[in-house]
Amino acid sequence: MIALPQPKTDVLDRRDAVHEGLRALLPARAVITDPSRLKPYETDGLSAYRQMPLAVVLPESTEQVAAVLRFCHQNGVRVVPRGAGTSLAGGALPLADAVVVGMMRMNRILDVNYADRYAVVQAGVTNLGITKAVEADGFFYAPDPSSQLACMIGGNIGMNSGGAHCLKYGVTANNVLGIKLVTIEGEILELGGAHLDTAGYDWMGIVIGSEGQLGIATEITVRLLRAPEGTRAMLAAFKSNEIAGRCVDAIIGSGIIPVALEFMDRPAIHACEAFAKAGYPLDAEAMLIIEVEGSVEEQDSLLGRIKEICGRFDPISLKVSQSAEESAAIWKGRKGAFGAIGRISPDYLCMDGTIPTSTLPEVLRRIGEMSEQYGLGVANIFHAGDGNLHPLIMFDANNPESMHKAEAFGADILKLCVEVGGCLTGEHGVGVEKRDLMSVQFTETELDQQRRVKTAFDAGWLLNTAKVFPLKPGTDTTPAPIPHAA
Amino acid sequence: MIAPSDEAGLVAAIEAAAAARTPLTIEGLGSKAGFARPVQTAETLSTRNLTGIPLHAPQELIVSARAGTTLAALEAKLAEAGQHLIAEPPHYAFLGAEAQTVGGIIATNLSGPRRIAWGAMRDHVMGIRAVTGRAEVIRSGGRVLKNVTGLDLCKLFTGSYGTLGVMSEVTLKVLPAPEATGTVLLAGLDAATAVKALSAALGSPFSVTGAAHLPQAAAAALGHARSITIARIEDFTDSVHYRIGRLAGIWSGFGAVEQLDTTASLALWRAVRDAAPLALRDGDAVWRVSVQPSAGPAILDMARGAGLDGYLDWGGGLVFLSGPGGETAHAAIAAATRRAGGEWWLLRAPDALRHRPDALPPEPEAMAAIRRRVAAAFDPAGILNPGRLHAA
Ligand SMILES: Cc1cc2nc3c(=O)[nH]c(=O)nc-3n(C[C@H](O)[C@H](O)[C@@H](O)COP(=O)(O)OP(=O)(O)OC[C@H]3O[C@@H](n4cnc5c(N)ncnc54)[C@H](O)[C@@H]3O)c2cc1C
Numbered sequence: 001m002i003a004l005p006q007p008k009t010d011v012l013d014r015r016d017a018v019h020e021g022l023r024a025l026l027p028a029r030a031v032i033t034d035p036s037r038l039k040p041y042e043t044d045g046l047s048a049y050r051q052m053p054l055a056v057v058l059p060e061s062t063e064q065v066a067a068v069l070r071f072c073h074q075n076g077v078r079v080v081p082r083g084a085g086t087s088l089a090g091g092a093l094p095l096a097d098a099v100v101v102g103m104m105r106m107n108r109i110l111d112v113n114y115a116d117r118y119a120v121v122q123a124g125v126t127n128l129g130i131t132k133a134v135e136a137d138g139f140f141y142a143p144d145p146s147s148q149l150a151c152m153i154g155g156n157i158g159m160n161s162g163g164a165h166c167l168k169y170g171v172t173a174n175n176v177l178g179i180k181l182v183t184i185e186g187e188i189l190e191l192g193g194a195h196l197d198t199a200g201y202d203w204m205g206i207v208i209g210s211e212g213q214l215g216i217a218t219e220i221t222v223r224l225l226r227a228p229e230g231t232r233a234m235l236a237a238f239k240s241n242e243i244a245g246r247c248v249d250a251i252i253g254s255g256i257i258p259v260a261l262e263f264m265d266r267p268a269i270h271a272c273e274a275f276a277k278a279g280y281p282l283d284a285e286a287m288l289i290i291e292v293e294g295s296v297e298e299q300d301s302l303l304g305r306i307k308e309i310c311g312r313f314d315p316i317s318l319k320v321s322q323s324a325e326e327s328a329a330i331w332k333g334r335k336g337a338f339g340a341i342g343r344i345s346p347d348y349l350c351m352d353g354t355i356p357t358s359t360l361p362e363v364l365r366r367i368g369e370m371s372e373q374y375g376l377g378v379a380n381i382f383h384a385g386d387g388n389l390h391p392l393i394m395f396d397a398n399n400p401e402s403m404h405k406a407e408a409f410g411a412d413i414l415k416l417c418v419e420v421g422g423c424l425t426g427e428h429g430v431g432v433e434k435r436d437l438m439s440v441q442f443t444e445t446e447l448d449q450q451r452r453v454k455t456a457f458d459a460g461w462l463l464n465t466a467k468v469f470p471l472k473p474g475t476d477t478t479p480a481p482i483p484h485a486a
Numbered sequence: 487m488i489a490p491s492d493e494a495g496l497v498a499a500i501e502a503a504a505a506a507r508t509p510l511t512i513e514g515l516g517s518k519a520g521f522a523r524p525v526q527t528a529e530t531l532s533t534r535n536l537t538g539i540p541l542h543a544p545q546e547l548i549v550s551a552r553a554g555t556t557l558a559a560l561e562a563k564l565a566e567a568g569q570h571l572i573a574e575p576p577h578y579a580f581l582g583a584e585a586q587t588v589g590g591i592i593a594t595n596l597s598g599p600r601r602i603a604w605g606a607m608r609d610h611v612m613g614i615r616a617v618t619g620r621a622e623v624i625r626s627g628g629r630v631l632k633n634v635t636g637l638d639l640c641k642l643f644t645g646s647y648g649t650l651g652v653m654s655e656v657t658l659k660v661l662p663a664p665e666a667t668g669t670v671l672l673a674g675l676d677a678a679t680a681v682k683a684l685s686a687a688l689g690s691p692f693s694v695t696g697a698a699h700l701p702q703a704a705a706a707a708l709g710h711a712r713s714i715t716i717a718r719i720e721d722f723t724d725s726v727h728y729r730i731g732r733l734a735g736i737w738s739g740f741g742a743v744e745q746l747d748t749t750a751s752l753a754l755w756r757a758v759r760d761a762a763p764l765a766l767r768d769g770d771a772v773w774r775v776s777v778q779p780s781a782g783p784a785i786l787d788m789a790r791g792a793g794l795d796g797y798l799d800w801g802g803g804l805v806f807l808s809g810p811g812g813e814t815a816h817a818a819i820a821a822a823t824r825r826a827g828g829e830w831w832l833l834r835a836p837d838a839l840r841h842r843p844d845a846l847p848p849e850p851e852a853m854a855a856i857r858r859r860v861a862a863a864f865d866p867a868g869i870l871n872p873g874r875l876h877a878a
Pocket residue numbers: 511512513514515516517518519520521533553554580581582583584585586587588589590591593594647648649651652653654871874
């Protein structure tokens with residue numbers, strides 16, 4: 001288990017005063033202190049970790065967020081920003097001495113502008129909620145995490161979330177134009193806007209993916225894109241991971257960038273097929289789902305080229321969808337992957353490293369060896385175009401030894417990702433889960449430089465304390481702020 | 487000038503400067519010296535000898551270049567594999583430069599017409615190595631396309647004008663260059679109508695990758711008698727054919743639609759990218775303004791009233807302006823931009839304008855305080871390009 005810092009006893013001692021202070025700032029319905037009502041906030045998508053917070057507040061405006069942060073800053077109280085709490089890295093895990101600022105009541109779409117192709121939304125609007133609001137007019141918001149029904153745009157900003165279609169459309173950072181950010185001092189900053197380029201340092205760039213370390217986003221201006229005329233998927237199955245990997249290289253090498261290029265290994269194919277009955281080939285070692293877009297003729301032309309390329313790699317089966325229904329069937333298994341694994345294993349850890357795509361066969365071989373060594377099953381799902389690997393490690397959370405092994409197995413996989421030239425996390429973030437692995441990827445000098453940027457925004461280290469940055473040895477809390485001066 | 491040929495040389499130079507508290511001017515080849523505020527220092531540190539392309543993995547859409555590599559050398563290397571830089575960085579001839587470096591392009595975050603569809607330079611910087619003002623080597627990002635590990639310092643460096651550290655190597659996402667390029671063209675529209683046409687094109691399902699309007703004076707610089715409004719498609723040949731046909735249909739209500747082939751399109755969009763439609767006289771100032779697209783025409787009108795010429799890229803959202811650059815013209819542009827909720831850059835200016843206290847739009851005090859703390863976090867002694875972006 002990963003260590004959390006000792007709560008500040010002086011804050012715990014002032015619990016009632018903190019509650020009173022918050023109630024003075026917000027409507028009664030926006031302050032939660034009753035343990036039974038705090039319970040739903042004690043964990044996030046990394047549910048093995050649980051901690052009841054000091055209080056939860058549910059502000060309804062940017063001004064209320066600013067008032068809460070100003071109060072916490074003045075009183076030395078830690079703050080955990082929270083969207084829908086679907087983080088798989090424990091990014092929204094509470095601390096005993098922290099106020100959780102939940103953004104779900106800020107769930108309004110403030111402006112939609114098709115002429116200039118943007119929308120302004122509050123941080124608690126769900127990812128899918130944006131697309132739902134504009135799809136009847138032919139538009140969409142591009143990043144599409146699998147959790148898009150629940151996760152919120154503010155949480156997407158926190159993690160710089162991606163999805164299956166980011167090979168073509170990019171991740172959150174590439175699709176946000178403006179952020180209203182509240183600092184821990186309660187200042188309201190306007191970063192960017194409805195225009196494309198901003199002068200000076202790229203504040204939006206550093207805030208997106210900062211996991212609630214630099215401030216709380218309350219309003220976000222997102223880019224809207226016009227939906228393509230149509231999309232269609234195909235499925236290609238191969239005799240080995242290596243062959244499938246070479247086929248991916250050949251597709252990209254031919255100049256085609258599919259909108260999605262998903263890879264599943266044998267255990268993933270079997271689990272998903274058992275769950276979704278999608279018609280996946282059970283004799284395959286590896287399978288690709290490839291999606292293209294455009295008019296029907298363009299789809300035919302691209303799928304024809306891709307089919308021809310796949311044909312060079314001795315495929316076990318090639319299935320080009322002929323209709324929207326057939327495409328949906330091809331996707332059905334992949335989209336149900338989490339549910340599928342959930343059915344064959346009581347618990348699973350979803351890992352999230354990125355690797356250079358050329359190393360995929362070696363990485364999968366070594367993950368297979370680790371799986372035997374640890375005695376835990378693993379299924380691999382891979383965003384093949386961009387190298388983002390999701391091994392799903394199956395374990396039993398009620399068995400402490402199994403849990404411990406699963407964490408160690410996961411850590412070994414992430415170390416392997418770094419060893420082959422990749423990184424610890426492609427889209428889920430560091431949170432608490434990967435915090436202590438940061439020194440595998442970064443030198444202490446590099447971590448200190450990142451910590452100094454954090455300090456420039458939050459000198460007292462009150463925002464999402466004990467996430468992202470390893471605690472310094474010999475201290476039981478986040479390290480003292482790094483001084484600026486040389 | 488100090489021009490080390492390896493990263494250790496950069497470290498040594500910055501270490502010495504930090505110890506002596508001697509400010510350094512940071513440059514690649516100095517091609518964007520006309521940008522921002524002039525830096526006056528005794529010593530210049532250049533990356534011109536830090537050249538080479540240590541990694542190009544075409545199938546992984548990744549290339550790494552040392553910061554002093556010229557853009558031309560990098561583009562040539564990519565072209566061998568049929569690839570290109572996604573953000574289409576410009577070569578502004580009016581800056582007088584023969585060549586520019588990869589580090590310079592990233593430090594100034596300059597993108598061309600394709601930015602409207604595929605993002606800016608900032609969106610494609612996957613990793614950097616840099617030497618900070620503390621003379622420490624740091625890496626951020628890496629050599630993979632998806633990475634959210636830790637704070638994204640790559641983004642801070644993109645657009646930092648050499649004030650946080652000196653990049654020694656950068657890793658970029660690249661894409662296959664298109665097989666064909668096509669353009670639809672409308673002649674004679676006014677700017678407001680043009681932006682409506684561009685909005686219709688950009689709001690279509692056909693993946694427009696360029697959308698510009700050149701008023702008569704700017705169009706004349708490229709040999710057109712009347713204003714031109716243009717939209718671009720880049721794709722496989724059959725797709726370009728199909729999509730250009732569909733765009734022509736969408737635009738038929740605006741007037742007679744002309745279609746340009748790949749050769750004509752490449753030349754035209756290169757000119758738009760490089761600000762070639764600005765007919766510059768000696769001493770003219772050049773501004774670049776970023777606003778939401780529908781606000782572009784009003785900025786252009788206002789500028790015309792102040793005796794300036796210009797044109798629109800990015801569907802109306804990027805305004806290039808040029809002309810005699812007095813305080814009055816500058817104040818008018820700054821005010822109009824602020825009203826539209828956008829931002830401006832002074833790309834080239836007579837000395838009088840360059841010594842203004844701020845080379846960038848003013849920031850609120852809370853932002854300025856964070857900016858000073860962030861800059862000090864990288865360069866506590868304030869030795870890298872002091873005063874380049876802000877007087878304080
Ligand atoms: C008298 C004279 C005047 C000139 N005036 C101009 C002029 O006004 N405009 C012009 O364009 N050219 C001018 N030139 C030409 C110019 O000197 C070179 O020809 C130029 O080609 C190379 O520029 P660069 O792209 O490397 O960018 P640079 O201009 O060197 O750099 C642009 C910005 O990025 C920063 N930067 C560059 N590399 C890095 C890095 N690795 N890490 C961090 N930050 C970095 C710099 O500090 C600077 O703020 C002039 C030449 C002379 C002789």
